Amino acid sequence: MARRLIPLFDRILVEKILPPSKTNSGIILPEKSSKLNSGKVVAVGPGATDRDGKLIPATLKEGETVLLPEYGGTEVKLGDKDYHLYREDDILGILRD
Incomplete structure (x- = not known):
């Protein structure tokens, strides 16, 4: 049975992208060679509410690649x-190709 997690409020579910451990030619890379901490957005909550109770929709979308803290x-x-x-405000940015 496959489960799907749907985040609440302004939370974002991310699958971290692991940097490659070796190059195409077979050279093994050291662990700390890639400092970029990125992930793929898997699911997005509906958004946060302001003081008046109005919904502020999330700006991120499923499938986007993001920079993580x-x-x-x-x-x-x-x-x-x-x-x-x-939380959406913890995400540092969106990575574009």
Whole structure:
């Protein structure tokens, strides 16, 4: 049975992108060679509410690649995969190709 987690409020479910451990030619890369901490947005909550109770929709969309903070987020395990939950304002930016 596959589960789908739908975040509440302004939370974002992210699957971290692991940097490659070796190049195409087979050269093994050191662990700290890639400092870019990025992930793919898997699910997005509906958004936060302001003081008047009006919904402020989330700006991120599923499938976007985002820059993540070095620390933070809540680790979530669904099946055999690890994900992280962040508040939308904790996400540092969107990475474009």
